[in-house]
Amino acid sequence: SQQGEEDPQALSIQEGENATMNCSYKTSINNLQWYRQNSGRGLVHLILIRSNEREKHSGRLRVTLDTSKKSSSLLITASRAADTASYFCATDDKGSNYKLTFGKGTLLTVNP
C-alpha cells in the first residue's frame, strides 16, 4: 500500500532556482527518507530524518518533518541541470518490520 504521497507530481524550474517537493503520509513513523532516481536507474538515498527531528541539512538539501501534520518537504537550493530526476519519499512505519513504503514520486526537471 502507498503511504507517502508526493506533491507536485511534476515540477519544472530554471537552473539556479530552488525546488520544493512535499510528502504526506498516513501512519506513525520511525523515520522518513528521501531517494532520487535518474531515468531508468536504481534509487539513491539522499537523506533520512527521524520522527523526533524537525529539520535536517545535507549540502544543498534541506528536509523538514512535521509529525503533527504527517508531512515532510525536500528543498533543493540553487538547482542544477544534473538535479533532473524523480524524487521519492519513503516512510519507515512503526511496526513495519524494517519495510519502507514509497510514494509515487515527484519528477523534477531543471532547465539549463
Next chain:
Amino acid sequence: DGGITQSPKYLFRKEGQNVTLSCEQNLNHDAMYWYRQDPGQGLRLIYYSQIVNDFQKGDIAEGYSVSREKKESFPLTVTSAQKNPTAFYLCASKAQAGTETQYFGPGTRLLVL
C-alpha cells in the same frame, strides 16, 4: 567495487514462461528486498528477506517466488501466474542493524513478448 548488481538489464518473457531475475550484493548486508515499479509510479514491495533461509511476502507477492540460500544472493522468479509482469524490477539491501538506509541495484526491465 562494492554494491548491488542485477542481471540481466533487460529480460523478455514468453507467455506461460517462468523467468528468474538475479540480485547479488557484496555489502555484507543481512536484509534484501525486491520491488516492482510501474511507469510513473512508486515502488511496491514484492518480497523481503531479513536473514538467510527466511523471507516474507510484501504487498504484491502473488505470481512471484524468491529464495535466500546465500547471504549475497536473493533471486526473484516471475512465474506464469503473474499475468501482468511488464515492469521495472529493483533489488535493494540493508544492513540489519545501525542503519535504515536501503541500497539499490540498477534494475531489470522485464518485457513480455
